Amino acid sequence: MAPTTTATQDLSVTPPPSYLDRLQDFVSENRRAILVCTAAAAVALGAAAYYASTTSPHRPGSGKDRQKDKRRDKSSSKKKKSVGDQDGPILEEIKPEEEQQNVPLTLEEIAAMSVDDRIKRAGCLKSRGNAQYQARRFTQAAELYTQAIQVSPKPEPIFHSNRAACYLNMSPPQFELVVEDCDAALRHDPNYIKALNRRANALEALSRYAEALRDFTAATILDKFQNEAAAQSVERVLKKLATEKAQTIAATRDPRLPSQTFISAYFAAFRKRAQPTPPETSSQGDQTLLLALDALEAADYAHALSLVNEAVDQGVSWDIGRAEALNLRGTFKFLTSDIKGAKADLEESLALNPSLTQSLVKLASVHMEEGNHAQAMECFEQAIKVDSSDPDVYYHRGQVHFITNDYSAAAENYTKSTSLDSTFVFSHIQLAVAQYKMGNVSNSMATFRRTMTAFPNRAEVCNYYGELLLDQQRFDDAVEKFDRAIELDKAKSPPNPLPLVNKALAMFQWHKDIDRAEVLCREALAIDSSCEPAVATLAQLALQKGEMETAIEWFEKQVDLARGEAELVAALTYLEASKAQLQFVKTYPQMAVQLQQIASAMM
Numbered sequence: 390m391a392p393t394t395t396a397t398q399d400l401s402v403t404p405p406p407s408y409l410d411r412l413q414d415f416v417s418e419n420r421r422a423i424l425v426c427t428a429a430a431a432v433a434l435g436a437a438a439y440y441a442s443t444t445s446p447h448r449p450g451s452g453k454d455r456q457k458d459k460r461r462d463k464s465s466s467k468k469k470k471s472v473g474d475q476d477g478p479i480l481e482e483i484k485p486e487e488e489q490q491n492v493p494l495t496l497e498e499i500a501a502m503s504v505d506d507r508i509k510r511a512g513c514l515k516s517r518g519n520a521q522y523q524a525r526r527f528t529q530a531a532e533l534y535t536q537a538i539q540v541s542p543k544p545e546p547i548f549h550s551n552r553a554a555c556y557l558n559m560s561p562p563q564f565e566l567v568v569e570d571c572d573a574a575l576r577h578d579p580n581y582i583k584a585l586n587r588r589a590n591a592l593e594a595l596s597r598y599a600e601a602l603r604d605f606t607a608a609t610i611l612d613k614f615q616n617e618a619a620a621q622s623v624e625r626v627l628k629k630l631a632t633e634k635a636q637t638i639a640a641t642r643d644p645r646l647p648s649q650t651f652i653s654a655y656f657a658a659f660r661k662r663a664q665p666t667p668p669e670t671s672s673q674g675d676q677t678l679l680l681a682l683d684a685l686e687a688a689d690y691a692h693a694l695s696l697v698n699e700a701v702d703q704g705v706s707w708d709i710g711r712a713e714a715l716n717l718r719g720t721f722k723f724l725t726s727d728i729k730g731a732k733a734d735l736e737e738s739l740a741l742n743p744s745l746t747q748s749l750v751k752l753a754s755v756h757m758e759e760g761n762h763a764q765a766m767e768c769f770e771q772a773i774k775v776d777s778s779d780p781d782v783y784y785h786r787g788q789v790h791f792i793t794n795d796y797s798a799a800a801e802n803y804t805k806s807t808s809l810d811s812t813f814v815f816s817h818i819q820l821a822v823a824q825y826k827m828g829n830v831s832n833s834m835a836t837f838r839r840t841m842t843a844f845p846n847r848a849e850v851c852n853y854y855g856e857l858l859l860d861q862q863r864f865d866d867a868v869e870k871f872d873r874a875i876e877l878d879k880a881k882s883p884p885n886p887l888p889l890v891n892k893a894l895a896m897f898q899w900h901k902d903i904d905r906a907e908v909l910c911r912e913a914l915a916i917d918s919s920c921e922p923a924v925a926t927l928a929q930l931a932l933q934k935g936e937m938e939t940a941i942e943w944f945e946k947q948v949d950l951a952r953g954e955a956e957l958v959a960a961l962t963y964l965e966a967s968k969a970q971l972q973f974v975k976t977y978p979q980m981a982v983q984l985q986q987i988a989s990a991m992m
Contacts, residue, residue: 429706436860441555455774494536496666496716499540508541508542509540510540511537511540511545512537513539515537518530518531518534518537518551518552522551522554522555522558524817525558527555527558527559528559528975530551531552531559534549534552534555535552538913544577545577546577546578546581549571549584550581550583550584554587556570557590557591560596564595565591567587567588567590567591568588568595571584571587577644579977580977582611585605585608586606586608586619586622588606589602589603589608589622592782593622596633598626599965599968602626602965602969603628603973605619605974606969606972607973607976607977609622610970610973610977627966630965631957631959634961634965635954637952638948639726644722645725646690646725646917647689647724647725648917648920648950649917650886650917650922651724653688653717655720657815658815659750660780660810662681665710666709667679667706667710669707672704672705674700674703674704675700675706678697678705681693681696681697681699681700685717690955693721697714697717698718700714701718708742712742712745715735715737715741715748716734716745719732719734723751724952726952726953728758731751732752732755733750736752736754743775744776746782746892749768749769749775750769750772750785751770753785753789757792762793765949766786769785777856778809780807780809780813781808783803783806784803784813784815784816784819786802787800787801787802787806787816788819791819791822796826796827799819800820800827803817803820803823804820811843814840814844817836817850818840818850818853821833821834821837821854821857824836825857837853837857847877848873848878848885848888849874851874851888852871852885852891854870855867855868855888859891859895859898866894866962868899870897871889871892872892874888875892883916883917885916886912886916886917886920886922886923887920887922888911890923892909893905893909893910893930894906896958897930919950921947924946924947925943925947928940928944937974941964941968941971944967945964947959947963948961983985
């Protein structure tokens with residue numbers, strides 16, 4: 390099973406459809422279902438993807454100006470807006486009873502006026518501000534709204550929101566003032582959608598993405614998910630926020646190995662080779678290298694990493710051995726997301742031993758991580774020139790074609806790899822998966838059945854076969870295969886936790902048995918406490934139960950486990966979306982009943 394499905398990630402561990410493929414399908418199917426338990430519970434669309442677009446018409450306005458919106462829509466439908474803020478003050482026009490001179494009143498003059506006169510004067514000033522706004526004289530409009538605010542006998546959120554629209558359209562925009570005015574408007578009317586959207590736009594421009602996400606989220610939910618533009622804004626700001634945080638985390642945290650499950654899957658994707666033979670008079674570095682290779686064989690990855698670093702520092706005495714040491718050290722650097730260091734080690738390895746095709750294959754992984762497909766393919770061509778009979782070259786080239794969705798070319802390479810060495814189970818598995826991706830379901834199932842016969846004791850075959858059966862919603866058959874994989878894995882130490890996660894998803898999708906699914910995921914974590922698929926699934930299950938705070942805890946762990954910037958962005962997207970929704974529920978507890986009604990209508 391693949392720890393990642395990101396196209397630019399490691400080529401050796403990407404054989405979907407896997408838990409992430411099905412998890413994303415599950416998310417897509419449930420993303421419009423709002424989960425509301427009580428006023429204290431979290432509100433979420435499936436997998437925190439509440440920003441899904443809808444086809445419903447936009448419903449403008451909220452709060453105190455909602456009835457006015459209905460009148461203004463009819464009167465202003467023929468007017469073409471000429472400013473950047475699509476919800477500008479013209480939408481909130483109130484016709485004054487009389488024209489008054491634009492002369493600011495002193496505090497004494499305002500105090501001497503009756504309440505009715507102050508209301509009329511404020512309305513007149515607002516109307517004049519609207520006219521100036523439509524004429525794009527934003528400074529003059531803002532001044533008129535300021536006077537309206539001063540004259541009005543009571544706080545009017547519309548006055549502040551309109552002035553915010555002016556600040557938003559000035560050149561340059563006055564984003565800080567927009568935030569201040571929207572703060573004032575929302576203090577008096579927390580449901581004021583226009584003010585939320587305007588403040589969100591200003592906060593986004595100020596790179597205050599978490600706050601912008603908070604406001605766009607609230608506006609989206611308060612508008613009952615009817616505003617596609619707001620939904621798209623949530624998605625846009627989520628991406629900015631997640632990317633910014635991912636870059637900070639990636640740049641500041643210390644390199645570390647991923648989970649045991651991930652590393653095992655990586656090394657299992659290469660056929661075993663004989664250890665290099667050191668010279669008769671070997672150095673201390675030579676002996677340390679052999680110890681590192683022994684630790685690798687025993688799946689003691691942390692020890693293997695420490696030993697290979699020590700071997701390179703001590704000095705490996707012969708070129709072939711040093712090339713192997715740099716190959717292994719470069720591999721561990723790649724696994725810890727030190728892409729630059731991995732590239733340097735693999736290139737030096739090839740300089741010492743140009744015939745080491747495994748270094749060329751791994752260098753292709755580095756190029757793919759960097760987004761350079763052409764150079765990755767060039768590495769494979771070089772490897773074929775060096776040794777056209779190396780089945781690993783074709784298998785991994787097939788992986789590149791697979792992750793770039795060229796399934797036909799992938800299948801050709803898997804077939805070639807198998808023809809050179811039929812004992813490598815993953816070439817057979819990947820061929821079946823590629824056939825499935827091409828729509829050749831019957832061929833894929835036949836390939837899996839033949840592979841099960843050829844490799845009766847390999848749990849991987851049952852696990853992947855079960856994934857395809859689950860994709861077809863053949864739940865009974867899928868669970869049977871996962872159970873078989875779990876049983877076969879008991880002979881391994883440690884066993885593979887991924888069939889347990891697959892079975893958890895099957896139990897949820899089949900019987901909606903969240904409790905059983907959670908138990909299975911926790912069993913997987915007992916095997917590998919850093920098993921990212923189990924963590925990701927537990928987070929999604931918590932969302933399904935409306936346990937947003939629990940989901941956030943799991944998403945935080947998923948962020949901690951993420952390998953590389955792409956995985957960090959994905960995990961942070963879920964985390965920040967969940968946080969924004971939890972904040973909404975705490976800010977608007979009165980929305981619980983209404984949200985339950987929306988959820989019932991959408992589910």
